[in-house]
Amino acid sequence: MVVETEGTFEVDGHSLYTKSWLPDGPAKAKLIFIHGFSDHLGRYYNFFPTLAGCGIAVHGLDQRGWGRSVRKPAERGLTGPTARVLADMAAFITPHLPASPADPPVFVMGHSMGGGQVLTLMCRDEYQESVVRRVRGWLLESPFISFSPEEQPSWLKVFAGRLAGRLLPHRxxxxxxxxxxxxxxPEVAKSILADELMHNTGTLEGLSGLxxxxxxxxxGLVRPRAGGAVRALWIGHGTQDKTxxxxxxxxxxxQYAGEVADKEFKAYEGWYHQLxxxxxxxxxxxxxxxxxxxxRSEEKPEAKL
Structure with a gap:
């Protein structure tokens, strides 16, 4: 039986919505999950309960500006700059990190925009010792490393957006x-259109940071460091992703993950964005x-998903 719990996480004067999916019994591993643009924790269907069912505790939050962490319209997309986004993530991950060898190992995963955020955090110098070295593995689902050709904005739109972001950051x-x-x-597509929490609204500051x-x-300006704080990396992406x-x-x-000895890339042939x-x-x-x-957890169970 999977236990679901809701709560809040306080950071920098803000209260962010959190949810956990816990296994019935001791956890074999913990997964910290970071969602994507305009998304929230309620959009991941059976993914988290399935992981919890095989012994992996899942902990996530609706990021600042998204989902149930938004209390009024003016907060929609109000993520702050990249430094604030990464600080929120590090603050949420840190309490879950192992305090002793007996504690279950911790993994961090991000989807889409969240995948790009996780990858950025994983590579930033200031988090190597406090966070990265203490995480057992990093997972990216359809990470936002670049727009697809179908979604690529014009250079003029990008330039104008960045300029406006400096002048009117909270616009x-x-x-x-x-x-x-x-x-x-098609049913998932319908539910996205009907989901009032998916507001598709960013701020110029947040979009510029993205x-x-x-x-x-x-x-490749942000990549894993030589020397090995990153212990393991998994990337999954659909070949027909147009987002x-x-x-x-x-x-x-x-080209850029060569410093990670334990790494895997999984191509999902014909799949779209939301794996x-x-x-x-x-x-x-x-x-x-x-x-x-x-x-990659200390206990390797015989049973598989």
């Missing part, structure tokens, strides 16, 4: 993502993630 801007590019499951992060990742770009993820893995909600095939994604985590 809100709606950015609708084509639902038909997110999932092959663009800056993707540019740095795509150019974030499969080719950018594969290039990053091939966790892409129709009946998603059970294979659940299995891949769960098996990868359990194989």
């Amino acid at each position: 809100q801007l709606k950015h609708d993502i084509a639902v038909q590019h997110l999932t092959r499951d 663009l800056d992060r993707t540019e740095a990742l795509a150019k 974030t770009w499969f080719e950018a993820s594969k290039k990053y893995f091939d 966790h909600a892409d129709g009946p095939d998603s059970v294979q994604f659940y299995k891949d993630v769960g098996d990868w985590i359990l194989a």
Whole structure:
């Protein structure tokens, strides 16, 4: 039986919504999850309960500006700059890190925008000793390293957006993502359009920070350090993803993840952006993630997902 608990996490004067999925019995591992743009923890269907069912405790939060962490319209997309985004993530991850060898190992995973955020945190110098070295493995689902060709904005729009972001950082801007590019499951697509928590609204400051992060990742300016604080890395991406770009993820893995000895890239042939909600095939994604985590936990159970 999986136990679900809700709560709040206090950081920098803000209260962020949290939710956990806990196994019935001692956890074999912990997974800290970071969601994507306009997303929230309620959008991941059976993914988290399935992981908890095989002994992996899952802890996540609705990030600042998103989901149930938004209390009024003015807070929509109000993420702050990249430094604030990363500080929120590090503050949430830290209490879950092992305090002794007897504690279950911790893994960190991000989806889409959250994948780009996790990858950025994983590579930043200031977090290497306090966070990165204490995490057993990092997982990225369809990470936002670059726009897909279908979603690529013009250079003029990007330039104007960054300039305006310096002048009016908290100005809100709606950015609708084509639902038909997110999932092959028509019922999931309908539920996205009906979800009032998915407001598709960013601020110019937040969107500029997102663009800056993707540019740095795509150019390899942000990559794992030589010497090995990153212990293990898994990237999964659908080949037909028209929201974030499969080719950018594969290039990053091939060219810039060489410093990570334990790494795996999983191409999901024909899949779209939301691997966790892409129709009946998603059970294979659940299995891949769960098996990868359990194989790197101290206890290696005989049973698989």
